[in-house]
Amino acid sequence: MKHSKLFIVMxxxxxxxQISYAESETHDxxxxxxxxVGIGYTKATAEENNDKLEISGISNLIDxxxxxxxxxxxxxxxxxxxxxxxxxxxxxxxxxxxxxxxxLKGNVNSIGFGAGVTYYLxxxxxxxxxxxxxxxxxxxxxDGNTIGExxxxxxxxxxxxxxxxxxxxxxxxxxGSLIFQRLPDKNNDLKFMVMGLxxxxxxxxx
Numbered sequence: 288m289k290h291s292k293l294f295i296v297m298x299x300x301x302x303x304x305q306i307s308y309a310e311s312e313t314h315d316x317x318x319x320x321x322x323x324v325g326i327g328y329t330k331a332t333a334e335e336n337n338d339k340l341e342i343s344g345i346s347n348l349i350d351x352x353x354x355x356x357x358x359x360x361x362x363x364x365x366x367x368x369x370x371x372x373x374x375x376x377x378x379x380x381x382x383x384x385x386x387x388x389x390x391l392k393g394n395v396n397s398i399g400f401g402a403g404v405t406y407y408l409x410x411x412x413x414x415x416x417x418x419x420x421x422x423x424x425x426x427x428x429x430d431g432n433t434i435g436e437x438x439x440x441x442x443x444x445x446x447x448x449x450x451x452x453x454x455x456x457x458x459x460x461x462x463g464s465l466i467f468q469r470l471p472d473k474n475n476d477l478k479f480m481v482m483g484l485x486x487x488x489x490x491x492x493x
Contacts, residue, residue: 318355346370374393423439440469
């Protein structure tokens with residue numbers, strides 16, 4: 288008799304609608320996103336009077352985010368982000384006339400750090416991300432030596448993407464990003480305006 292009562296209690300507990308279980312393919316807990324492989328275009332421009340310096344080229348807009356879920360499908364995170372331009376082109380304008388043009392052997396990057404927020408639209412698993420932070424731009428030669436750099440300045444990134452779950456916690460997808468930066472030169476009063484866009488493959492754990 289005691290055993291039958293125990294079975295009845297266990298059945299009632301297990302069948303109660305108040306008991307909830309962790310669901311698979313949801314956005315909760317620890318968050319990690321890696322956007323390391325992609326392609327885009329970035330241009331950095333500095334103007335003074337009628338003179339202008341322009342650096343541009345094909346770029347990879349990277350973004351590494353680590354954080355956690357604070358509410359259903361809402362995530363806050365810290366980020367390392369920014370564009371890397373490989374062998375960019377250089378143009379110098381004097382009084383509005385092109386005076387110098389060539390290619391830089393090396394790279395120009397304006398990687399920074401900041402804080403961001405991501406929201407997932409479920410169940411379609413589309414995300415929207417905004418990040419704000421600080422960045423510096425450095426111009427590097429083929430040997431990795433820095434031949435020019437800026438002070439810290441504002442860096443803002445907006446992104447949207449789509450992911451597919453490949454397990455309960457891991458997702459693969461792609462995203463499109465826009466970045467805007469305003470970076471003061473280290474040695475004079477010039478200010479570089481950096482604008483870029485990119486498309487990336489994303490790997491996410493959440």
